[in-house]
Amino acid sequence: MEITFVIEKFVFITVIFGLSLLVAMYSTLAERKIAAFLQDRVGPNRAGPGGMFQPLADGVKMFLKEEIIPTQSNKFLFIAGPSLAILTACIGSAVIPWGQDIQLFGKTIALQATDINVGILYIFGVVSLGVYGIMIGGWASNNKFSLMGAIRAASQNISYEIPMGLSIIALLLVTNSLSLKDIAEQQHGFQWNVFYQPLGFLIFLVCAFAETNRTPFDLPECETELVGGYHTEYSSMKLGFFLFAEYINMFVSSAVMATLYFGGYNYPGMDYMNSLLGPTFGPLLGMAVLFLKIFAFIFFFMWVRWTIPRFRYDQLMNLGWKILIPLAIANIVLTGLVTALVNGF
Amino acid sequence: MEAQSTPVNYLPIIFQMIVALGFVVVTMVVTHLVGPKRKTSDKLIPFESGIESIGNARQPFSIKYFLVAILFVLFDVEVIFMYPWAVNFRDFGWAGVIEMFIFMGTLLLGFIYVLKKGALDWE
Numbered sequence: 118m119e120i121t122f123v124i125e126k127f128v129f130i131t132v133i134f135g136l137s138l139l140v141a142m143y144s145t146l147a148e149r150k151i152a153a154f155l156q157d158r159v160g161p162n163r164a165g166p167g168g169m170f171q172p173l174a175d176g177v178k179m180f181l182k183e184e185i186i187p188t189q190s191n192k193f194l195f196i197a198g199p200s201l202a203i204l205t206a207c208i209g210s211a212v213i214p215w216g217q218d219i220q221l222f223g224k225t226i227a228l229q230a231t232d233i234n235v236g237i238l239y240i241f242g243v244v245s246l247g248v249y250g251i252m253i254g255g256w257a258s259n260n261k262f263s264l265m266g267a268i269r270a271a272s273q274n275i276s277y278e279i280p281m282g283l284s285i286i287a288l289l290l291v292t293n294s295l296s297l298k299d300i301a302e303q304q305h306g307f308q309w310n311v312f313y314q315p316l317g318f319l320i321f322l323v324c325a326f327a328e329t330n331r332t333p334f335d336l337p338e339c340e341t342e343l344v345g346g347y348h349t350e351y352s353s354m355k356l357g358f359f360l361f362a363e364y365i366n367m368f369v370s371s372a373v374m375a376t377l378y379f380g381g382y383n384y385p386g387m388d389y390m391n392s393l394l395g396p397t398f399g400p401l402l403g404m405a406v407l408f409l410k411i412f413a414f415i416f417f418f419m420w421v422r423w424t425i426p427r428f429r430y431d432q433l434m435n436l437g438w439k440i441l442i443p444l445a446i447a448n449i450v451l452t453g454l455v456t457a458l459v460n461g462f
Numbered sequence: 463m464e465a466q467s468t469p470v471n472y473l474p475i476i477f478q479m480i481v482a483l484g485f486v487v488v489t490m491v492v493t494h495l496v497g498p499k500r501k502t503s504d505k506l507i508p509f510e511s512g513i514e515s516i517g518n519a520r521q522p523f524s525i526k527y528f529l530v531a532i533l534f535v536l537f538d539v540e541v542i543f544m545y546p547w548a549v550n551f552r553d554f555g556w557a558g559v560i561e562m563f564i565f566m567g568t569l570l571l572g573f574i575y576v577l578k579k580g581a582l583d584w585e
Contacts, residue, residue, distance in 0.1 A: 123473075123477075126473070127477055131481055134482065179493070180492065183497050183500065184493065185506065186506070189507070200486050207481075207486075208478050208482050230474040230477075231471050231472065233471045233472060256519075259519045260508040261508075261519045262509070263519070264523070265523075271527070272527045272531065279538060283541055286541070286545065286548045289551075290551050293548075293550075293551060350508065358489075431584035435582070438577075438582045439577065449566070460552075
């Protein structure tokens with residue numbers, strides 16, 4: 118291993134990290150703008166042209182607010198909760214392939230932090246870790262509302278992880294690989310997995326909503342019952358971390374969905390465009406296409422948030438356990454039989 | 463099958479963790495230093511809709527949540543067993559399909575038992 122490898126990876130990771138923070142920042146503005154549009158309002162328009170600097174103003178405000186650590190709380194865990202929440206949100210993007218190999222400064226660089234052969238399992242593991250941040254933060258607050266929000270969050274996240282895992286198994290029957298790079302490459306042309314796994318995609322989408330605690334599954338922060346849910350006691354940047362982690366999670370899960378089911382950086386007519394643009398700008402166009410898909414998913418997340426009301430808790434659990442799990446198992450059986458009968462062995 | 467991943471392949475994940483950790487620590491320290499500090503005893507008690515807080519939150523809660531967690535552990539372990547089969551689906555052939563269907567049938571029986579027992583009924 119050489120020093121250039123380390124530098125190259127650090128630079129690439131920092132760029133992707135900054136990019137994901139930027140997308141998450143502007144998602145907060147987009148959320149408010151889309152909410153305003155759907156409710157026939159104007160939305161934030163004071164900070165900069167069209168409210169363009171609103172996320173920066175919000176960020177500065179978060180920094181300048183007073184930090185409150187309640188006396189009855191567990192101080193160490195109270196700080197560890199939001200830190201863990203944003204940490205797990207930030208490391209998920211390491212295995213996502215952002216584009217084909219690119220020629221830059223006379224070198225071939227992979228547009229992916231690392232291509233490990235258990236990429237999906239890594240994502241799955243990081244998603245599971247996400248619940249710790251909320252659980253620890255909510256428990257450490259020593260507030261009844263926070264505790265209830267945290268327990269709801271934990272129980273909801275683990276419940277929806279099972280159908281999520283099952284829907285990925287059906288996808289693996291089609292791809293036969295756990296590496297996200299392989300899966301993206303297999304969808305070259307217009308062979309997108311969503312055409313082979315429509316039901317699996319739907320299950321995965323619903324689970325992604327539940328895992329990111331987005332409406333209609335945002336019971337952990339159900340303000341009509343639980344004040345602020347698991348972050349009732351939080352203020353300043355610690356509250357900001359919890360809110361920000363949600364948007365980063367949304368970005369990462371959109372990227373995962375785009376890669377697994379919607380061809381990642383592939384688009385129809387890619388070979389022609391690549392031969393036209395050359396080895397530097399061709400992959401960049403692919404990356405732009407992937408980001409377009411991600412933005413489309415983020416828009417969908419927001420559209421749903423401002424359209425559908427929140428579930429009741431028993432409805433949420435019934436949907437997860439009694440509908441999604443049997444559906445996902447049926448999907449595996451169906452996919453297995455069809456693959457075996459149509460393709461043979 | 464794809465090539466085996468070597469430990470070097472996992473290094474960038476550690477790099478990413480370092481970058482993320484750096485971001486978190488720096489932000490936490492800056493916000494701690496920059497924010498105002500005007501603490502009063504009323505401000506630091508747990509929020510309970512404006513009334514005086516009664517007891518604290520370290521008390522028992524519904525057993526249902528615990529039950530869900532236990533069921534999750536059971537089912538998630540079973541789900542992980544299916545991953546190697548799904549990846550090697552073509553190599554195992556029909557024998558693999560039949561074996562996995564028997565496994566899933568057993569899993570489904572357990573699932574039906576859980577449902578019939580009412581472990582997932584919330585009122």
